[in-house]
Amino acid sequence: TLDDVAAERIVSGRSWEEFCDTLKAAGAALTFPGAPRDAFNQAEGYRYLTRLTRAGLEAFVEHADAAAPVIHRVAHETVKLGSDNPDNYYQTARLN
Structure with a gap:
């Protein structure tokens, strides 16, 4: 079953x-040709990547149980999606 495969991938x-x-691999995008190479922009790139990583972990690990849904914000002051609208209040929840 899919649960067995998932369990094996975790245990291994x-x-x-x-x-x-x-x-x-995602971090390697910061060294692509044309990407700004100064320290400030490189640091901002890593900052953005870590914030997206945190948002993904919150959405797909911490709040992934559809049997116990939690409404949470996916974009906010410290997690930007790249083109989020400051007038929107982005919320989501997994539902069964």
């Missing part, structure tokens, strides 16, 4: 390894 450490590899 494969899920964690793939998560870390994906995060590392």
Whole structure:
């Protein structure tokens, strides 16, 4: 079953390894040609990446149980989605 596959990936450490590899690959985008290479913009790029990572973990790990939904904000003062509207109040919840 899918639950068995997920459990095996967690126990073996494969899920964690793939998560870390994906995060590392995303960080490599900061060195693409044309990306600003000064310290300030590089730091802002890593800051943005870590904030998106935190938002993803909150949405898909911390608040992932559709049997116990939690309304939470996906974009706010410290998590920007890149083009979020300051007049909107972004909320979501997983429902069954």
